[in-house]
Amino acid sequence: MDYLLLLLSIALIGVAGFLFWQVREQRHTLQVLMEATDQNEPPSNPEMVLTLRVVDPISVAKRESRSARVVADRLPVMVTKMVYQEVMKELDEELRARDIDVEMSIEYR
Template sequence: MLTFLLAISVLLSLFSAFLYWQTLEQKKIIRQILAREDMDEVGDDPELVLTVKVRDPISVAKKESRSARFLADHLPVMVSKMVYQEVMKELERELAERQIDVDMQIEYR
């Protein structure tokens, strides 16, 4: 019984040492990333970015445009792109009315 407990304590000690080593490695990787991104000081605030995803652009297009009802079935990628462009224009208009200066772009992921 004593041998069993000793073996378990040795295993737990080895596991703890492994976790400690992993923590040190993660800290080293984080320091390298911060240095590479010119964020040497940890106090620098990251840039905030707002992402908007239209969940079902095809149904939006069909609801908003008569011609899109036909095109959506035949050219769904083009219609989705057009929906995003229109959403971006409308958001830009609304924010401009409120005098909020923004940079907007469409990203493909």
Template structure:
């Protein structure tokens, strides 16, 4: 039984060594391809984006403004747009007060 385990262990060791060798060869090949194509190895980090979603814009409009109470039931799409525009204005004012430069836009999905 122990001979069988030793043989299996040696087989797994050889297989692991083969996999390590293949990974090293692939890295060499990728490096050579990048050098031959004059592509730099450095990559840019992904851009971080902050997404804000008002959970219940209709309720917010009704709670915060008199016109929101009137328009919310009759024109819900327009009310949502107005709520997002107002939230964006308030955030912009707050961030300007704190000297934080941002690019803000509303994205319709």
């Protein structure tokens, strides 16, 4: 019984030593990466992003388009995608008319 406890203690000490070594290696790797990042990139301000969500795209499509009145209930995903594309196009036109340079994209969440 004493030999079993001794072997178990030695095994646990070995595992603890291995884990300690792994943690030291990871810390060293992170430190090297952080130093490389700090040297290459100047500090920057946080980026601001505007998010737009059409609350009820199906009703917008039905109100704005005759064909959408027919198709909206059967193909809601396609109609929603078309509404977002049209909103994006109209926003782009308005912002370009006011000489505001923007990057726009549609994100699926």
